[in-house]
Amino acid sequence: MVSHDDVRRIALSLPETHERSSYGGRPSFRTTKQMFTWIRDDPKALVIWLPTVDDRDVLVGAEPDKFFTTDHYADHPIVLVRLDAIDVDEATELITDSWRMRGPKRLVADWEAAQPG
DSSP: OOOHHHHHHHHHTSTTEEEEEETTTEEEEEETTEEEEEEEETTEEEEEEOSOHHHHHHHHHHOTTTEEOOGGGTTSSEEEEOGGGOOHHHHHHHHHHHHHHHSOHHHHHHHHHHSOO
């Protein structure tokens, strides 16, 4: 299970990320003005971006106990992830991938170039 503190630590470890309250005071994490993840309460979940709506539909279809969506996100490449269904390693991967999609291209490219391997 992933806690709010885990999400905060993971998100804030990424370059030029800051936390800001949004959507009724829920914690959201951004680079510049682009939000890349947030925690929602109803239902409790981590919200992340994916490349396409089709990618979201594949995840939801393959692991509906972990990934889901709501009508609000029907036309958006966003998936909701149950915090009690993932561990810290998977949360790190999901949050980082969302940051890579939403962050400034130059910042992401520099970060990727600095990664080992």
